[in-house]
Amino acid sequence: MNRRGFVKFSALTMCMGLCELSAADEKYTYLDEADRKIFHSIYKKLGLIQKQVGYSNFSVISFDEALKTAKDFSHIGAFDMKELTLMEKIFYMDASKLGFYGDRTVQKITSQIDKKEIVKIKSAGQYLFKGKPKEDYERIMRDIGPTLKLTSGIRSVIKQTYLFYGKVIRLNGNLSLASFNIAPPGYSYHTIRDFDVGRIDWGYANFTSRFATTKEFSKLRRLKYISIRYGVNNDYGVRFEPWHVKVLV
Numbered sequence: 001m002n003r004r005g006f007v008k009f010s011a012l013t014m015c016m017g018l019c020e021l022s023a024a025d026e027k028y029t030y031l032d033e034a035d036r037k038i039f040h041s042i043y044k045k046l047g048l049i050q051k052q053v054g055y056s057n058f059s060v061i062s063f064d065e066a067l068k069t070a071k072d073f074s075h076i077g078a079f080d081m082k083e084l085t086l087m088e089k090i091f092y093m094d095a096s097k098l099g100f101y102g103d104r105t106v107q108k109i110t111s112q113i114d115k116k117e118i119v120k121i122k123s124a125g126q127y128l129f130k131g132k133p134k135e136d137y138e139r140i141m142r143d144i145g146p147t148l149k150l151t152s153g154i155r156s157v158i159k160q161t162y163l164f165y166g167k168v169i170r171l172n173g174n175l176s177l178a179s180f181n182i183a184p185p186g187y188s189y190h191t192i193r194d195f196d197v198g199r200i201d202w203g204y205a206n207f208t209s210r211f212a213t214t215k216e217f218s219k220l221r222r223l224k225y226i227s228i229r230y231g232v233n234n235d236y237g238v239r240f241e242p243w244h245v246k247v248l249v
């Protein structure tokens with residue numbers, strides 16, 4: 001599927017609101033110019049919250065817990081109304097308008113991850129849901145061996161927000177292209193069951209198509225009890241993610 005194309009960045013100067021830019025039959029949606037400062041401020045606060053609560057805890061922290069942490073620590077500072085409004089606007093937007101066609105996985109921004117339902121994978125500093133996700137992970141590790149590792153487990157709405165915002169910032173406010181690379185908050189399967197795996201000592205390369213060239217991936221794709229969520233030319237409108245394990249339910 002090739003629904004996205006490139007448009008000239010200069011057109012941005014005319015853009016107001018969560019605007020759409022047309023270029024032939026393809027278009028991108030960019031972050032509103034007026035929202036950019038607020039967006040950066042939210043991202044900075046989320047980074048400080050992550051530092052405050054720790055990397056692992058941050059991956060399962062709820063919206064309300066994040067708000068409380070920001071309020072309780074003066075070096076972070078409470079989120080103001082403009083920041084809360086923008087966070088809600090982005091969480092509740094229709095991702096299909098950005099070219100992301102996956103289902104919404106989380107209905108409410110305040111949705112919480114039940115701490116009794118999760119387990120920490122200590123070697124990875126990540127959490128997985130008990131039951132099928134954890135069982136699949138352990139079975140994958142047995143079948144593929146110690147050169148594989150868990151690279152990303154459960155991501156709460158807040159964690160997904162932080163990752164998505166980081167991508168948007170690195171892509172100069174391009175919400176469409178960001179959602180091609182990472183699910184918008186509220187649309188990630190990490191929030192409800194999926195997880196990512198990679199090769200030990202491969203670092204960032206685990207999150208590139210190079211992972212598809214590894215023997216670990218060759219074995220992974222042959223396993224019958226899991227699937228790869230975002231295959232080549234998938235219907236979600238997402239890039240090929242050979243590392244993202246779809247937990248079958």
Ligand SMILES: [Zn+2]
Pocket residue numbers: 152190195196243244245
């Ligand atoms: Zn993933």
